[in-house]
Amino acid sequence: MSEREAALELARRLTAAGYVALFAGGCVRDKLLGREPKDYDIATSARPDEVLKLFPGSNEVGAHFGVVIAKNHGVHVEIATFRTDGSYKDGRRPEMVTFSTPEEDAQRRDFTVNGLFEIPDSGEVIDHVGGLSDLKAGLLRAIGDPVARFSEDGLRLLRAVRFSTTLGFELEAGTQAAVRSCAPLLARISTERIRDEFSKILTSPRRRSGVELLVETGLMEYVMPEFIKTIGCEQPPEWHPEGDVYIHTCIMLEMLGNDAPLEISLAVLMHDIAKPPCQTRDDDTGRIRFNGHDAMGATMADEILHRLRYPNDVIAAVVPMVARHMQFMNVQQMRTAKLKRFMAEPTFEQEMELHRVDCGSSNGFTDNYEFLQAKAEEFAKAPLIPPPLVTGRDLIKLGLQPGPRFKEILDAIQTEQLEGRILDREPAMDYLRELAAETSA
Incomplete structure (x- = not known):
């Protein structure tokens, strides 16, 4: 049973019991846009x-606010009683709710295109807020007074950018002005809620427009203020004819594939985050340099992602990508062993994509990218890092005590293995004995 069929069955049971039951919000909007709704919400007089x-057996997660989660054939459907909301003293939830009518319920919602209802059986759309005309015009407009809507729940500021980004809609002028004036309200919103909306913006195919809108409306100051400093940060024109760090990063975001995962989107956004604090100019030539921006950028990325409370696995993927993005310029000079270790990193495929858009948005060089593609094909016949020929146990048997030297010896033997000079255990053990003897001497 599809999600729509499961929700339709629940709506029919409500109607049969004498209640009004309407599909509401995003599912109505998405159907009208020709998109498959992700989920279905029901608004009801019950x-x-x-x-x-x-x-x-339904879940009373928000019964105090008139919200119940019902389950039908494994599909979870939110069923909310028509209501009006009281004051929002915490900038997140109403202090109280009053159960009301569909007309009043539509007025409490955030944007006109999200305030539409649909009669489930007939498909007839009910519009109390002018959402249909805005949907046709491609406009995202707050319902009623936009400042009042944003003051009720500051997260709506980021939702405005997110819907504008994901729907490809223009923010209505009054709504955009209100987002800008109400931007400080984000300081009252939990980090987790901000992070989740930010992630949805970054994983949208129109992520560049989303980031630009965050900057234009002043919201980026409350999400990632470090990024603002990339605006106007000049780069050497011979390497970056496209412009400053901000423009360079925006072009990269646009070049990513539509389905680019969150990790690569974050890595692109922050790969040059340390260029502003690292920027220097040569006294004699005036040449701009950013020495160490990759290492400092990794440190900054780690701090930013922890501050935004991203999961550890996301941080573990993004930070190395930022740290290593400048190493691609040296891949053709790397020894085979070092190159194989470089390519064996778990984030390498995403790093390749970062390198592709980094060069494609600036100097256009593809030599290193093509070199690595060729090497990947060449190395594909065997594991990049094969099983070790010797282990620490072999060292212990030779009488060595565990310590830092263990890793040095094992790495040296692995290097010989990766270079193709030692391929079997017997010569590996001979080399091990030689290195062990030098250590004992």
Whole structure:
């Protein structure tokens, strides 16, 4: 059973019991846009206790606010009672709610295109807020007074950018002005909620427009203020004819594939985050340099991602990409062993994509990228890092005590193996004995 069919069945049961039941919000909007809705929400005249009687075993996650999660054939459907909201003292939740009518319920929602209802059986759309005309015009407009809507819940500021980005809609002028004036409200919103909206913007195919809109509206100051300093940070024109660090980064974001994962999007956004603090100019020539921006950038990325409370696996992927992005310029000079270790890193495929858009947005050089593609094909016949020919146990048997020298010896033997000079255990053991003897001497 599809999600729509599961939700339709629940709506019919509510209607059969004498209640009004309408599809609401994003599922109505997406259907009208020709998109497959991710989930279905039902708005109803039934009170939460009445919903629970009809659908025993439902989850009362927000019954106080009129919201119940019902499950049908494994599909979870949010069922919310028509309501009006009281004051939002914490900038997140209403202090109280009053159960009301569809007309009043539509007025409390965030944007007109999200305030539409649909009669489930007939497909007829009910529009109390002018959402249909805005949908046709490609406009994202706050319902009623935009400042009031954003003051109720500051997260709506980021949702405005997110919907504008994902839908490809223009922010209506009054709504955009209100986003800009209300930007400080983001300081009251939890880090986790900000992070989640930010991630949705970065994983949208129109991520560049989203980032630019975050900057234009002043919201980036409350998400990643370090990024603002890339604006106007000049680069050497012979290497970066496209412009400053900000423009360079925006072009890279646009070059990423539509389905680029969050990790590569974050790495692109922050790969040059340390260029502003690292920028210097030669006294004699005036040449601009950014020495050490990769290492400092990795440190900054680590701090930023922890501050935004990203999961450890995301941080573990992004930080090395930022740290290593300048190493691609040296790959053709690397010894085979070093190159294989470089290519064996778990983030290498995403790093290749970062390198592709880094060069494609600036100097256009493809030599290193093509070299690595050729090497990947050449090395594909065997594991980049084969099983070791010797281990620490072999060293212990030779009488060596575990310590830092262990790794040095094992790395030296692995280098010979990767270079193709030692391929079997017996010569590896001979070399091991030689190195062990030097250590004992």
